[in-house]
Amino acid sequence: MNTSRIAVVTGANQGLGRALVEGLAARLDEADLVLLTGRDPGRVEAAAREVARAPETRARVEGRVLDVTDTAAIAALADELRASHGGVDVVISNAVARVLPDESQSARADEFIDVSNVATHAVLRSFGAVLRPGGRLLVVASSLGTLGHLDPRLHPLFDGASLGEVERAVESWRGAVHDGSAERAGWPRWLNVPSKVAQVAAVRAVAAERRAADLAAGTLIASVCPGMVDTATSRPWFSDYSQAQSPRQAADAVLDLVLAQGADPALYGELVRFGKPLPWRDGTPLTEQDRLLTP
Template sequence: MTSRIALVTGATQGLGTALVAGLAQRMDATDTVYLTGRDAARVGAAVASLPASPGEVRGEVLDVADPESVTRLATELERRHGGVDIVVNNAVMRVGPDDDPRAIIDDYAQVNNFGTTRVLRAFAPLLRDGGRLIVVASSLGTLRFLAPALHDRFDGLSSLDAVDAATGDWCDQVRDGRARAGAWPGFVNIPSKIAQVAAVRALADQRRQSDADRGILVAAVCPGMMNTPTSALWWDVSDAPTPAQAAGPLLSLALDPIKPDHYGELIRDGAVLPWRPAA
């Protein structure tokens, strides 16, 4: 049996580290989980912090905001293993209540949005039969959280290039103040998450038949509210699940038998969240 290869981006803390730990615990001794992040020291510390597990955990530097970094690691994993079985794109730049969206939007989108499409472009071609490509998003990533006048900005996009163009236009409007004066939500996380889900949907539409034939899942997932320091800046999360607890449904999506209706959709706790508002 071919050894399984998994990769988690943004895995030096929180949910990312929990996903690596959970994957490694449910894998075999011949399998490998790559724990990645942009800082080598933090990657090494995160790997060292994990308990012993059946699957091997290996650290790799990966900065999703850097196109060369993404291409380099994808090329290297193809050379080492010939492909990958599970990719979870969890990398995120967090934003706080005191951050000025105009000042942070470029760095924010380079990680959260263009980083997502880079990972999709680089690793989707490496998926083996039965593989999973999962983007960690949010329940905010549906059109019901966007003004109807803006739905066509992200609805029905047919390619990752089209998603990038729509995202870039939104970023331009945030940067120059037009977004604040228009219908865009002030919380940049909303359009960002919608763009992430739109990217998953666009890639899935291109690959749907071939992935069905090969048993591959492409999906976005909402882990729900978690008790983390960043979430605590916005909400009372004292009773929210820990990252380790929130990782459970995501691990099921990555490892359990595929449900065909999950393909190309945003999933939360095993259920599909509708992309469009109810009529």
């Protein structure tokens, strides 16, 4: 078995994903391998080539086409890495579908949910099964992923839920968006809120099942909030970017978590921002924000 470290980053053509690949490539060793993944072959090839040639790069960098909405492809890549390397050491699930403020949230719901949630569930299942002892499996979410941002009627769907129950809650939400009952049931109009809560709940569900064994092995599963990042995806939503980080700055705190020795029990299964856990039940529903959005 090849004992070099293997890292996989999804949604890595640009923005935070690419910065995470760049940071891993600079901070891992020459024998290690970083897979930069995305769904556009040309962009994947170009980004991987540029990162590989950067003067600070030490690890090997390869591009790999991966459409995260294809759950079979996620499973196939995990199986391939198990067969060729005995598993994987770092997985950062970062892919997100871009939605602009003037676009219909309901019209974009399927793509958004498939990229942000269905893919997250598949990554947790497929790569969680091949994560080597001492590994890291991180899902990029946001501070909107705390339970308090949802209407209290929806809390039982996610609080203490299993991964299967989270999946069913996400599909119930999707159905409510399409049949027009979502707002009556308490779902926010802004897709990002229930999507992020569901991502964090999915991580918590998987972590709850594995906690004892993972902590004994120094393995960490968590969701991460990188803070405000100046990217093409987030820029249209905010008028003031004076406090925003560059993708490279935002990647640093995530990479510190990846490369820390052992697994901190206080961070295991939690939503982590700048090295500290955010309270799961924190936040308040963003009803005023919702009123500003296009139906």
